Amino acid sequence: MDMTRQFPVTNDPLGETLHQLRLHGSLYCRSELSGDWSIEMPKLPGKMMFHIITAGQCWLQLENQSPKLLKQGALVLVTQGQGHIISSDLEQTPIPLFNTGIQQISERYEVLKIIGEGEKTELTCGVMGFDQIVGQQLIKQLPSILLLDQLEKTSQTWLNSTLEFISAEARQLKPGGETIITNLADILIIQLIRHWMEQSPKASQGWLGALKDKRVGIALHAIHQQPGKNWTVDSLARECNMSRSGFSARFSLLVGCSVKSYLTKWRMNLAYQRLKHNNVPLIELAEELGYNSEAAFSRAFKRVKGFSPTQHNTITTH
Known part of the structure; x- marks a missing residue:
């Protein structure tokens, strides 16, 4: 087992x-x-x-x-x-x-x-x-x-x-x-x-197809359940009982982006939702989502969303 x-x-x-x-x-x-x-x-x-x-x-x-x-x-x-x-x-x-x-x-x-x-x-x-x-x-x-x-x-x-x-x-x-x-x-x-x-x-295509996949689906579930964990390509590959290269290639094929890109986008989308509904301190949100500093979190947020986390309440489309 x-x-x-x-x-x-x-x-x-x-x-x-x-x-x-x-x-x-x-x-x-x-x-x-x-x-x-x-x-x-x-x-x-x-x-x-x-x-x-x-x-x-x-x-x-x-x-x-x-x-x-x-x-x-x-x-x-x-x-x-x-x-x-x-x-x-x-x-x-x-x-x-x-x-x-x-x-x-x-x-x-x-x-x-x-x-x-x-x-x-x-x-x-x-x-x-x-x-x-x-x-x-x-x-x-x-x-x-x-x-x-x-x-x-x-x-x-x-x-x-x-x-x-x-x-x-x-x-x-x-x-x-x-x-x-x-x-x-x-x-x-x-x-x-x-x-x-x-x-x-x-x-059975795209993101839903990836969720159905017996290997990649495990990795997606892990990311969704614990987005703040220090996930790496290696650790997620181990969750799926796959080699690093095999997992990385299969993930990109099914999901349409790299493991790192998906993890970052998922975290930033979660952050955006939290900021829309709660007045949460950025440092607290950064720590929840696996970032060691508010600055690192803010850079990732702006790279993904196109605006800084402090500007979220002035943005009507994203």
Whole structure:
């Protein structure tokens, strides 16, 4: 038995990564739409938007992509926060969402009704995002749209029950309701992402493919779990039971950059997230992430992010 390996391979190579995903900023809208209608959804950088067709059907159209007909039972996730149009008819002139008469019921729940003569469509929509580095890294590899349009009967029952639970919690606003809503949203979106990872060949490429790799996946897991440890190419190669040269070459091939570059970028992205949300002293953050001095940490931060850590609150894009 190999006692040197601190990060054993699990039966679910991406399980730990999915486990770390936590959504934030969730907002839900229940829509009842009939007759002729077309709604322009705004661009929401850094967010994801989902639509679930609980009755009827509608069209979804993203710029430079063919329109998709969504029928009852379809679940679609717009992964990159792109503006898009949902409509009963592609010929209809879209109305911006905020001009449709949408009503805010609570901080996290809205209702939209458009009454006209014709077929009725019911939607449950949501806006959410991942603030963790793991989530942001995952989103980069997702296609612009994830679509699940033929749910099995058992999945449909589970999905409807989950949506009813979300709606009830949002309306009642009982103690702990926000936590319940967030956790249900985690499950809903992760279920769809997991379906994509199981079905799409692209999920075995790039960063996700590297996580699935029986050797390189161990190194990535080690970095993610202990980013402040004094990792070297040699020590990570030992974790993977590989030679230094073999590990270095395989890591670069699968991840797309060197081990040292990945480790530094991961640390600096973590630092950026910490600085956005906490007034943490730079020396403390430097020590947490494996740097012997604030100056060394600041140089690495500026090299990766393009600005110094003291400028983080003046930067809106990165």
